[in-house]
Amino acid sequence: MSFADFKSKRQSKSSKSYVSALSGPVASVPTQSSPQASTSAVRNDTVMDTDGLYPQLPSLLEIRKTVHSGRGLWTRQHVKYGSVILSIDAHVVVLSNQHLDSHCSSCAKAASTSPSMRCSGCGTLRYCNSGCQKADWSLHKHECKALKRWAETAPSAALGVPNDAVRCLGRILWQMKSNGLNSGWSKEIQTMQSHKVSLQHSASVETHTHLAHSVVRYLGLTAPSDLEEYGILSTGDLVNMISRFITNAIALTSPSLTPIGAIVSPLAALTNHSCLPNAIVVFPRGGKTKMKESVMDVIALRDIAAGEEVLMTYVDTTLPKAQRQQVLTETYNFTCQCPLCKQSATVVDPREAVLCPKSCGGICPLPTEDNQVSRCSACKAAISDPDAVIDAARVGQEALDKATHLQSSDADKAKHLTTNIIPILVSAGLPPSSHPLLALLKLHQSLLLASFSDQISQNLLDESIRAAAKHVAGLSAILDPGHPVRGVALAELGKLLAVDEPSPSPSSSSRQTASFPPSGPTRLKLAYETLLKGREELLIGFGRENEGGEVGREVRENIVALEKELGVWTTGIRNALEDGAVRRSGKT
Template identity: 60%
Template sequence: MAVPPHVSVLSTGNLDQYCSACAGPAPAGGGLKRCPKCKTVFYCNSECQNRDWAWHKRECIALQKWAATAPSAELAIPGEAVRCLGRILWGSQKEGLDSPWAQEIRMMHSNRSSLQPSAFESHTHLAHSVVRYLGVSSPQELEPYGLRSAGDLVDLISRFTTNTFTLTEPALTPIGICVAPTIAFANHSCDPNAVIVFPRSSSASSAKEPLLHLIVLRDIAAGKEVRISYVDTTLPKALRQKELKEVYGFECQCKLCIRALPADPREALWCPKGCGGICPYPTEENVLTRCVKCNAPISDPDAVLDALRVGQDALDKATMLQLKDPAKARQLTSNILPILTSAGVTPSSHPLLAMTRLHQELLIAALPSELSQETLDETIRTAAKYSAGLQALLPKGHPVRAVALGELGKLLAVDEPSPPSGPDVAARFPPSGPPRLKLAYESLVKAREEMLVGFGKADGGGQLGREIRDAVVRLEKELGVWTAGIRNALEDTVAARVGSPSK
């Protein structure tokens, strides 16, 4: 099913990169149009600007007042949570406090009664910011929004924080947040049978975007629940449970969480004897761990624990530095990845999988206009490791897995700056020349097959699926040229030999 969110807003850093009405990127060959009054939100055209005005007119005034009283330029724009809550409250007034629109907002689950102290503190801070943003000075002034007390405001904030979805590009890059009460009724599972995506349909005009799509990954029997995941399912159980408890107030009892696995691929080491099996991570309480296949013990569990601690610390630091100092973040990931790999951590395990993904993002962002073969090949190897790690965790058709395959295929299809030569070329990865193009083609074909599941078959796998299809067609033509060229060269050689007097 596909529904327009009740409310969606862009994150502050993306306000000048995407349209605040349809969430589309800046049009090719032209920039976005800025609101001339608040100078904060942007639109791809006058149609989107006019459509959004019913929502933006109150917001526009609030943004101007907020900026006028901000202590610094960095704080001149309120965060996306404040802006989203503002639109919810103004929307309730616009649609009517007794309208189905407002009732659906109130029907969303609140976990106010089970808030952790840290969460209650953040809710209180957010409540003060919302009050300032609305421009009210007393609880009585909140009544027109359907809020009769400070507790009602905290309840709204709790419903908002536990039911907000991430607004993304078609390729899953986060660009904002949104609220869609109908889809928020879906319960959680760490092994979900459905996903939330924003594929952008070719048949839908920008006036209908953004559209939130709920897409099933596998057949669901009649009477069974449609379940999505509230957290990143590539994380180990302890981290998933921690986030679910802190943000959503419950402990997950899904099959993935209650099933006892000999070794979770999210927390596993390769067999020290190389039998192909895996070993569960050692812990402080139980350092003895063995291969589940051949029973070989890990010889130095303390070294593994040290590597995992160093890896988690480095991942946290590199994530914080990703935008502030990407070069330093890339240096950090480059230094730590070999440590985790040398410790025997499998590609699907945390924190190696997350760091591999971050390293890939940093490498792609830093690719210079004139590529070096070494940099391109390192990026491809990193993308291949990340994709392999995901395939051990996520089912076929999962959009995250499909996007990773597509990224790998696109990187393999990039023209080689200086193709290597020598006797060992055939054995290296990534390959070079026609084998490289063939691998790119195979990766993109697999990616498109999975996108038809994870982003919906009805519209060709969404915008990204259509782009991948076009890339496949281009590669087919390029491979055809290679094949024809080789065939012609062989025919010429044969003809030359047959026509030679010495033969």
């Protein structure tokens, strides 16, 4: 697994009627700052002097240190939801191996929007044009030699390029050497949090050791003293640097939130974690200043009061508590105390829930081996066969792991798995917000989309829409309105609903077995409403001043096109009705 995948897995997101879940009014965005976010109800924090570091720190923010979570970013004034709190160019950016061919290694733009040229030296990195290549050369000149050396000694072609973590550490070390170890740039890197001291008790010792060996090989070092020019005087220093990277690297995502690599930004990395974050890191792309994918923004997901801590998430918040906690302990070395993790056991978390067996609209906690008794939180009806639910969830997790593994090597097999397992979880009573159903729906949707060809069938399109709608319904039960993951999911659903129907006959087989999705003008109207809702959420999640990022701007164009199309439909229907009325009255 690449480091980008590793990180994105950690980040990175009920209604029985999906139609009604989507066609209601746009959920209002909470405008009150959340009391959960502040960890300084009693001031136990110290405002820190930046010592000339972090020149990009805006006056809106200050760095404070607490006993509980070390340094963090705090607001000095009220911040409105959807505002850009911080906009920065990362210190170091690398693409994950599977994106090296499809994206520019300088600006990280996808090759589909720009023809790319390959570096003739290493034959590994691609660029949009010579401008991008020149901009990257000061770092790539070291990397180019290292990549060639690595490929020459690799045991197989498949291992001919080191993973993104090794390449990112290489870039950090070359840049530190070139900028000088006493430069602000290098000091910011050196002061990033490391967990070297607690490593010996941690499950990630192996990852650190493996990375250390790989970095030494990548840099072409022959003696420990060779590391001194990088400011690394001992093995301990090297482990420290690796721990800093693992603790602070952030997944680089495309404008539609697909993980494509890793970045290191010491300033953004000062943000501490909550599983109920009030902020998020996005790479919105666009505008005059954000043409590089690697320009990152930290966006306020809800109003943040003056003097409140800015908190983002380090894990995928669609995961159940135990899985989130495991990652936070193993990778970040702390136990999360956020309100979601400390939620009373009497509150049912939609991530770990089963629908009420009496269909009263309530949910029951997902039964476990240790706690098989599960009752609906609303009507108290008990689940009659908890073992069946436990089994379904277990089989679902196994299928998810297998399908995720297979998706790039054998997409058909992966799709077969998701197609078969999803109905089992649904019939066991899992709502779309529940793990692993939500993750399976997302994967199923992407596998269906990947199988679209020029000749798309009505059934395939309708099945994709149903998967996308269930995915949106699941996310909506978990994530706050305005979360960019929700915005992107709504945009995808709206786009699918707006696709021309290949055979829109109301008597087609899919129509008889399911009332969703509708056909004709009703479908277009639903597409329009979904896109409007998506745009509203994207404007928050990617920042209002970014116009909702690249996806938000695309959605706006789709909305304009649909308005025209719906206008034609409305006129056509009105004309048809008027014609009928004229005929009935005997006029010609």
